[in-house]
Structure formats: C-alpha cells, structure tokens
Amino acid sequence: MKTGRFISPALLLFILLIGVCRSGFSQLMEAETGTLAGTQVSTQRGGYSGTGYVTGFDADGDKVTISFTAGKGIYNLYVGYASPFDDKFNYVYVNGENLGSVAFPLSTVFAETKVGKVYLREGANTLSIVKDWGYFDVDNIRLEASAPSDIYNVALDLVTPSPAEKTDSVYRLLSHLYGKVILSGQYGGTTELTHIKNISGKTPVIRGFDLIDYSPSRVERGATSAETENAIEWSQQRGMVTFCWHWNAPKDLIDQPGKEWWRGFYTEATTFDLNIAMNNPSSEEYTLILRDIDTIAVQLKKLAGEGVPVLWRPLHEAEGKWFWWGAKGAEPCKWLWKLLFDRLVNYHSLNNLVWVWTSTGTPDALTWYPGDEYVDIIGTDIYLPAGTYSSNFITFDNLAALYGGRKLIALSENGPIPDPENLFTQGAAWSWFSTWSGNFIADGVTNSESHIEKVYHDDYVITLDEIDMMEDIIALLEAKKNQPPVTRVEEIVPLGISFQNPVVNDRLVLKCSRRAVRIAIFNLQGKVEFAEVNTEEADSVEIDFSTKPSGIYLLKVIASGRVFVYRLVKV
Secondary structure, three states: OOOOOOOHHHHHHHHHHOOOOOOOOOEEHHHOOEEEEEEEEEEEOOOOOOEEEOOOOEEEOOOOEEEEOOOOOOEEEEEEEEEOOOOEEEEEEEOEEEEEEEEEEEEEEEEEEEEEEEEEEEEEEEEEEOOOOOOOOEEEEEEEEEOOOOOOOOOOOOOOOOOOOHHHHHHHHHHHHHHEEEEEEEEEEEHHHHHHOOOOOOOEEEEEOOHHHHHHHHHOOOOOOHHHHHHHHHHHHHOOOEOOOOOOOOEEEEEOOOHHHOOOOEEHHHHHOHHHHHHHHOOOOHHHHHHHHHHHHHHHHHHHOOOOOEEOOOOOHHHHEEHHHOOOOOHHHHHHHHHHHHHHHHOOOOOEEEEEEEEEOOOOHHHHHHHHHHHHHHHEEEEOOOOOOOOOOOHHHHHHHHOOOOOOEEEEEEOOOHHHHHHHHHOOOOEEEOOOOOOOOOOOOOOOOHHHHHHOOOOOOOEHHHHHHHHHHHHHOOOOOOOOOOOEEEHHHHHEEEEEEEEEEEEEEEOOOHHHHHHHHOOOOEEEEEEEEEOOOOOEEEEOOOOOOOOOEEEEEEEOOOEEEEEEEEE
C-alpha cells in the first residue's frame, strides 16, 4: 500500500509564501564575488556592473557559485549576462539541485534574462551557473519575491469538434487529476516495461509509441512497424497511448555516411525545404506532405476504429530546429501543424486525437505556437544529466505563465524522472511524465533502481493498477446526484477495518474489529476535515459527510506505527 502526504501543492505554496514574498523585495549579487571553478573574472567587455564579470565557461564543470541569505519562498531569478556567439544554454543550480539548462539568447552587450521562478530556503542558499554549452559571460544575478503562476484556467473542451466519447473521457480525467497527482509514462516496449515491473512491481499508465516506420520514405526502403497493433493491445489493458512521429522527410534524403536515409527526420540528413510546400500548393513538396499525412491517417483510423484515444504529439521539438519540420523557422512549422490538423480532423474525420504541442519555456516559444484552437495540451521534453531528479519547476512555471494556465502541461519526454517529493513540495504539476526508451530507463544510472522503485511507489504517482480507480472516481464526481452510486467495500486487512467507498447517504461507516486505530480525513487542498477519530472504544465509527462537498478525500489510518492511505469519494 502506498503511503501518502496530505498537503496539496497549492496549499503548501500558499503556506510557504505567507510572510516571505515581501512587496518590492529585490536583491542583486555580483558574479565576480562568487566562488569560481575553471572560470575567471574579467573587465575586458564594457558595460558590466560591479567590479567585473565572470567568463571562461569553456570546459565541463566550469562554474560560478554565489552564496547568499534569503527568506523561504518563491523568487524570480534574473541573470545579467552577455552571449556574443549566438544563443547558449547553461545549467542553473540552486542549493545543489540542477534546475535544468537555461536559455541565454544572443547578446553582444550585457543584458538581463529572466530565468524563471526558484524556491529558496530560509537562511543560507547557494546558486551556481554551470557550463552546458558555455561560451558566455555572467555579470550578476538578481532575485525578486514572486508567487507561482496560475495553472487552473484550463480549457473545458478538446479542440476537435465532437470528439469520441473515450477521448473526451481521457481529457476529463487528465483535467480532474491535474495538479493533484502525476501519471506515470514510458516509451518503448516489453524490455522497458519489464524492467520497471521487476524493480517496482508496478506498470506505467501511459505508454509511448512512434509512427516513424510508417513514413513512406522509410517504407519504400523496407521499414515495417507493428506500433499500431501494439498500441491497440496496450489500450485493451486499460493503458493510455501517446504517439510521436519522427517523420522521415518525404524526399531529398542525403543518404550518406552519418546522414543515412533512416536519419531522414533530422535536418542534417535531408535537404527537403518546407518553405516550398508552404508557398506553393502545386509543388511536389506539398503533394508529398499530403501523401505522408494520408498514410499516417490510415494508422490513426485503425486506432480510432478500436476506440483508442491518442495523446498525439507530432512535429515535436520544432524549436530546436534539429528536425526538418522546424529547420525553416516558426512560420512554416505552424503552417504544417495547421495543415496536419485540418487534414486529419476535417478531411479524415479523426476524432480520437488529443493534440499535444511540444514547447519550451523560453520567451520566444509563443512565436512557434499554432494557437489555442489547434492545441489541447502543452508538452515539453527535458533531458537532464543522469541521476538529476529535479522537478523542473522553472520550466513548468514558465510554460504556465506563457500559456496563461489555459492548457494542461505535461513532461512529454524525459530522461531522469523527477523526484515526486520535489514535484509535490514545489508544485511542479506536470500532468504526466514519459521516460524515453532504452538506456534512459534501463542503464541504472539515468534512473537508478532505487529511484524507479521510489517513483512508482509514491502516492503522488498514478500507476496502471490505479487507473480504473481514478476513472471510477471521476465518473462518480460527474454523475447526477439522483443516480445511486455503485459502491465497493474497501478493506485494510492488517487492521481489521472495512468501509464502503464512495460515501453512502452522507455517512462514512468504518467497521473496526481488531485494534485501536487513529483516523484522519483530509481534502485535496490539505485541509483536515475530520481529525484524530479514535476507534479504541467502539467497533465502528460513523462520520457525518452531510456538510462536505462532493469530491476526493484522503483517509489516513494509523496503528502501531503503520500508516495506510486510501482515496475516498463523496458523490
């Protein structure tokens, strides 16, 4: 049985912020006063503040670390920098935790960039800027008190008109669970799933698939795939399905050593020009794009025919420009997304797709965004160094701010899985994570066996064996009040306790046959609704729920130092 914790991210953040986000607070610290490793102070570039700036980020491990004192809470972090050799990404650490690789846009003079929001503890803190791409200069860092971005303006409906009932149900489930738990996910097949199962005894809810080998320019060279059939089988096991499409360019594959035809989704391996298709509907490029989309539609229709909802994330990581669909910039990519949407939804009448746009948290991300009317969910792909289990809160909050809380936000690909404790305490409310296949889950380094076991047994993480319960809960909460709920008897066998779930007739009756226990009930905002009910003097306890709203509650039972947690529903 999983053991849980009882303060929601929203309430915890509220508690942390009380008394520490002082209006107008701002603190500036000069980089040259920090501790240097592999870097040096310089005054060669003009326009710096203080007595100089830190440069020499050219070897792995080069960094500057600044120590300072702050009050506990959330702060906006700004970095004064220069990046004269193009855009650069470099790591930011707070109190030893890698917060991810942060963008430092091209700037030949010293400028300030907003990194995002960070959590600081009471008293002594450290902040390090560490070489990833390197070759930039750091002038100073600045902190100002802040608060988390709003994430609860999420659209009620999918962008596809008249979506399939099962697809709509998946979106409603994700919406209801958003900010409360995270769904587990994994790309790959039997090898990856068996590895997780052998370590944790658990199976992820979401399985990731790829339509790569259905691309016509691969099929004509002998590629085959069974991903569609595998996805249907997975859905029949109650799992959720997500598909990406490493779309091999329709033509113009270079097919030379290092740029082989099977690498044709990479910009470097093709000369296919999306601009030609965008500007000339009579071109061969445009015709071949439609051919490829229609080919993929065949597979998506098979899924639709079997009632399989798809978390559909084509054209992913476009902003990186390493894939051909992003190589020509934002406008051609947005054009292609809208064409893909129109062709699949309106021409092929597919209604089983939940459209997931893969974004970054950088300020220019919105220039790539196709628009709210074409996107259901925002995903982002994050690959931190092996064993780095950060919540990625900076990126999450940046995305929440960029998209105004209107879309669910998911960790659509990851290397290391975030530590659920960090997700919970920091309020990084990713809808799901989906670890990439192969060594990312199986090498014992990117995600250690102890970390996998911890993740899959954490109460904040939903696994496949729990998804039926989650769907039942949502169905109950959405049912009409005059429909009698279907109840089941829950048992805590070691303690001799049983009760009906959901709550019947506004009364929760716990039958207790063996020993004294203490009981507390919390709502999902962390509020104690019923505290420390003791069963020592009775063989049953009745709790009045008549004044409590419908929703999900947490029932905590303690006896002899053991803690049991159940999700409880009142319709």
